[in-house]
Amino acid sequence: MATEETGTMTKAATVKRTDTAAGQEKQAPTRAWATRLITVGIVLAALNLRPAITSLGALLEEVRDGLGMSGTLAGLLTSVPPLCFAVFGVMAPRFARRFGPSAVVCVGMVAIAAGLVIRPFVGGTAGFLAATALALMGIAVSNVLMPVIVKRWFPDRVGSMTGLYSMALALGTSLAAALTVPVTDALGGRWQTGLAVWAVLAVVAVVPWIPLVRDRGTASAAPEHVSATVRQEDAGLRITHSRTAWALAVFFGLQATAAYITMGWMPQIFRDAGVPAGEAGVLLAVTMAMGVPLAFVIPRVAIRLPNQGPVVMVLGACGLTGYAGLYLAPAGGAWAWALLLGISNCAFPLALTMVGMRAKSSVGVAKLSAFAQSTGYLISIPGPLLVGVLYQHSGGWGLPIALMAGLMVPQIVVGTLAGRNRTVEEEVAAKAAKA
Template sequence: MYDDESLALDPVAVAPGRPASLVPGTPGPDRTADRPAPPAPWVRRLVIAALILAAVNLRPAITSLGALLKEVRDGLGMSGTMAGLLTSVPAACFALFGFAAPRLARRFGPGAVVCAGMVAIASGLVLRPLSGSTPVFLVTSALALGGIAVSNVLMPVIVKRYFPDRVGTVTGIYSMALSLGTAVAAAVTVPLTDAMGGNWRLGLGMWAVLAVVAIVPWLPLVRDRSGQRPAARAGTAPEPAAGEHGRITRSRTARMLAWYFGLQGTAAYVTMGWMPQIFRDAGLSAGKAGLLLGVTMVIAVPLSFVLPPLAARMGSQGAIVVVLAVFQVAGFAGLWTAPAAAPWLWAVLLGVANCAFPLVLTMIGMRSRSGAGVVRLSAFAQSTGYLISIPGPILVGTLNQVSGGWGLPMALMILLVVPQVLCGMLAGRNRQIEDEL
């Protein structure tokens, strides 16, 4: 992996629009004093623990709701379209709050922002079960999802900052933790809810305990500035962002990453939000449907650890994009034609397909030379991608309500695989956004 500082853009340009460090033969200033202070070993160990605990909390707010969606719909009187809107709220919040993450990180530091994100997750998960109406439920869900959103965007930034030479490995670690949290929440929410008397409010609210635990390791990192330039710590000139020499929207790689992120996110949120309902409509019990969603999520646990380092060693990630897409088509085709015939197989296939998420996170870390570039690219690709993914779950719910079945919604999901593959292959080319700006 490229060193975070040796390839960072120099602020003095010797040609219009071109920084000095990119002009061959142009001597640059002495960078010795500007090198980031290396994090102490205990800080890196603390960051790993903080990343793991934060990642575990980035999906239970969503998958626990998917497992209890029928009970929540009945309890709050939601229509199919409103339930589809509810499954799209995560994407909307991720986009809205994700755009604000870089500015917040520049002002307060990424550690402080992620710590605040954990507090927001815990608060939202405590308040959401107390809601007595759909609007209040949506607002309290948005509080938790806002915390998830800023943490989503800043995870690659934290990795690049503290582990610039281990981006693939550390991304794999927290991606595995994210998948584990997703799987556990999907699998145990219904059994634990049944054990607590079948109260869906308790079943959703219990995940706040895990979020409170995640706050603790981030507290010492709130004011930590390891891995940041001394000048930036002193409040002087910060590290130039990748887009200072051109808007990031001019980068084709950045645009393709955003579209790939959005299309794979559409598939993931349809899977997490609607797959249990598809199985229940096919005659499976609520507990088994939740367990199947758990299987889908747990499949990604080992793969999320293996895939990012593998992708980081490859010049182009297009081949992985295609392989994951094949699994996705097969899984959605199974849900379309015979959901009850081989539910375990469909769950496994879609679990493998969901590994597109750690793959795109890895590509974000690889497509920029500098830490500032990763901040810009992560915010743009994730926030824009989540905006792209908003209509999908809503449309799936509406098509199901209009058609009375799941054939038309699943046909739509299979059709969307085509642009997803094209964008993923273009985003996976071995290049950096600085070269395109």
């Protein structure tokens, strides 16, 4: 009897193990398929996170003339992106908790496509601004959720995947800046067509996210729902109680300030120094193009270091050297300064990498990403405007360049603090224990 029972139990256990193995074999292709699909989705989404901005910059004069914008209103238009990133980025974690990160990114790509299609043809400045804000809303939520999705799907490859989408983001930025004018000319010379054509890339980016939202197997492989434990963790994580979160937010804001100043004013600095307009544009393209290879390399280096402070210092030193060159010999060493500032601007992928490293859970990454990016973009708003004011009132570039170099010093300091080997959850828990 005992033997029969033992045999029955053994048979049942064997059947159970077989069923489990079969289930694992069934889930493995689903998981592999979903991983490949989400990799494609991340790359396509990243390609769409800047063309709405840089394509407008390339045709800003034509847009101003076409819509009858004043110079002040056009200047305000250049400040809209960081403002929208700050306002809408705060909402991303809440949307992700309710609908899932994949669904939110999918809707974000739809919003980008819709905004890019609508804004050139809606008619009037108010409609143009509203459609631009719609596209920027999609960019803002996707900006915040990219580190969350990488942390969830690739916890053991945060550096390489952050590098991949940072590289794609830099590539999309450079392509839109370089190709918008030639594409506009090739399509008949109408600025409306030149702006709307970038919606095609956004429509393509929607496609891989659709099955990730609808497929239940994918959802079970990387659950989009939030358990009671995660909700409890989320409720208890007061991100503003973390010094690392504040340091990372300020670091993000200062590097964004440097990037917007570079994109907005560097060609004018070179032109005022006697560099031909065409060459000044090429120098800016070189600066932006540096982000393509380095955006892939820097996160992979940073993830291997327990402390990212040394990387922050190297990038900061390149920035300080570049600004010194712009002050002392802007035309004579123009190519060297463009390269150095291009390296310095790669603090952006470093900041994204640190967002993924400074939190333990997906919930922590979501809250840290939203806080650092929203606060950081708010910090970055006055920088380009202040440079313009100093340039106008001083009649030269001495004071603006001194401001740029001066801001690099606190960027190095807070970046070093943000790079320390600790997490926001540990800091919040330690502060709560003391209280």
